[in-house]
Structures are given as C-alpha cells and as structure tokens.
Amino acid sequence: MPSEDLRVDVGAIERSLSEIWRNQNRDEAVTRAALWNVIAHTCTSDEHANAAEVLCEASASVPQRTVIIRSDPRAKAELTSWIGVNCHPINGDKQVCSEEIAIIAGGELVHRVPPLMNSLLIPDMPVAVWWVGDLPHEDEAYVHAMLDPADRLIIDSAAFDSPADLALLTKIAEQTTTAPADLNWVRLEEWRLAAASIFDAREMRPRLQSVRRIRIVATASSDAPPFGENVGALYFAAWLSVQGGLTAATTDYQFERRLHTRGGGIAFVEISFEDGTSATIRRDRERSVLTSAIDGVERTPEAVTRSLLNRPHELISRQLKQPEADRMLVKSLPAAAQIATRMVR
Secondary structure (H helix, E strand, O other): OEOOOEEEOHHHHHHHHHHHHHHHOOOOOEEEOOOEEEEEEEOOHHHHHHHHHHHHHHOOOOOEEEEEEEEEOOOOOEEEEEEEEEEEEEOOOEEEEEEEEEEEEEHHHHHHHHHHHHHOOOOOOOEEEEEOOOOOHHHHHHHHHHHOOOOEEEEOHHHOOOHHHHHHHHHHHHHOOOEEEEHHHHHOHHHHHHHHHHOOOHHHHHHHHHEEEEEEEEEEOOOOOOOHHHHHHHHHHHHHHHHHOOOOOOOEEEEEEEEOOOOOOEEEEEEEEOOOOEEEEEEEOOOOEEEEEEOOEEEOOOOOOOOOOOOHHHHHHHHHHOOOOOHHHHHHHHHHHHHHHHHOO
C-alpha cells in the first residue's frame, strides 16, 4: 500500500528519500527493493492518478523506483515534487517497499523535466518509460529527450490519434536502443495464437503465402472512432503479412467497424486464399473463447482457451518481466505504419 506523499523541493528529493529509508530501516520487517527505474509520463491529473495506482500494484510483483511525471506546457509555470513509499506484505508480517517520486511541471519549466528525470534514476538499473496516453509526434525532440536513457518504452497505441504516432514508434524501434512494448499488441495475443493455430497443420503451411485478402471487423465506440481504435486491427494485419511475406501488391486489406459500447477490439477475422477458400476466427462470448473455421470446419484452437487477463498492472508487469524486446512487434511496426498510411488516404 502507498504511504502518504511528502512534498519536497526538487533539489532535495534524494536527500529526503534517504531520510525516509533511515526511518524505515529501524523496522527490521521492512525491505527496500528495486529491479527497474519506471517513469510514467502523463499530461493530466486523471492520467497521473491512474498511473500512480497502476504502478503501485505493479510494484508488488516488480519492485521499482517509480517516477510519475505530469508535464503540461499549456499549464502555469511550476515545478514541484512529492515522494512516498509503496509497501506490500510478504512472508507474513514482513514488507517489501519501493520508492515513488511525483513530478509536476507546467509552462516553460517543462523543458527541465528530462534532466531532472535523469538525475533521479538509480544507476546500473534498467529504465522503462511508460508514456500514458497519446505519443506526441508533434514534439519529437521532447520525446527523444525523455527516452534517451530508456531501455524500454511502454505505450498503449489504443490512445494514438494519428498514423504519425505509429511512424514515430517505428522510428524509435529502428533508430534508437529503446525497445518498444505496446499494451495494445499484448491484448492481441489470443488472436495471433488463434491465427497461428490455423497454419499449424502441415498441409496449411504453404497456404500462408497464398493469402490474398485479410478482412478484419473491429468494434468501435462511435461512427467515427479515434485512430487508436483501429490500431489493433492494423497490428493483426501487419503481423500476418510479416509471417507470410505478404505485400500490398498481392494482398487486399479490408477493415470494417461495428458499433459497440466497448470499442477498440477485434471481433472477427476472415483470411481468404488464392483458391477461393477461406479461414475465419471469431469470439464465442458465451464460452469466452476464440473459435476458428477452416474451409467451413469449426474448431477451438487448443492454445487459446480463454480470454487472457488484461488488467493494466498485469500488462505492465509482463513487460517489465520480459528481458528482451518483442521481436515480432518490432518486425510488424513498419508494416502497420505503412498500412495505416494507406487507410487514411
């Protein structure tokens, strides 16, 4: 559970944290721990509060120094900070505790955020930046300054507002040492597993190269959903294209939307082959499983039995527990960016 936050001067953060730990160390049941530096970049008070809650829960399984930044150049000029400790019980009456630092920057003082963040990182420990909300492609220099020390960039492309965001994410993956991790990509895992199971059979493998149309029906929360609600479908199409060596010259990509109160997810996939046959994947909501049909014969893929847990702190923890970048995401990003550009023409 989080402790009560203490407001401190930005120049006294480390000194104040040391004082907190000196007091905590008097209690032998408290252990200080950190495996990652985790920075959450937010723009609003709601995003800030949500990030604090999610990372507090994530720190139970992945101890970390948490730095939550609220940065808004349109707000009044300010630079303030708070510190606290997130503690979780282990082995009965013992606790493991992680540090949490909050930074609020506004107006012209936003430019001080990247160097301040760098000064707060624990040396020789990996750095993850969780960019909450839209990735601001309009201010690429600021994004790169924030990501300069980062080993991992965690985003949720469901919040993207433009194909330019995907293009920037692709550029980061290809031209920097920061490995991307997208929570939206992780949510597609069951769909990718279901599609992969279609081609598991020996006789189906050659047909992957004969795909001529990929039709994806996704749910939308309104008639004109934001770009982010399309990214899941884009990722799926890009992933299947990379797997089969498909190109726009030989493959017809079709994206459709259905209104639903819970928008943004894939509802149906149809993969059509050169010989006129097809395979489909759909969700059986009563059983909470995905089912596939090949040439009209329906089955439930053995690898996919139930919808995966997708609570935010679980998704974040999964990314922090992975030692390396998701290579398939990195390979799929350029294709997704290219398909997205064609979609908005």
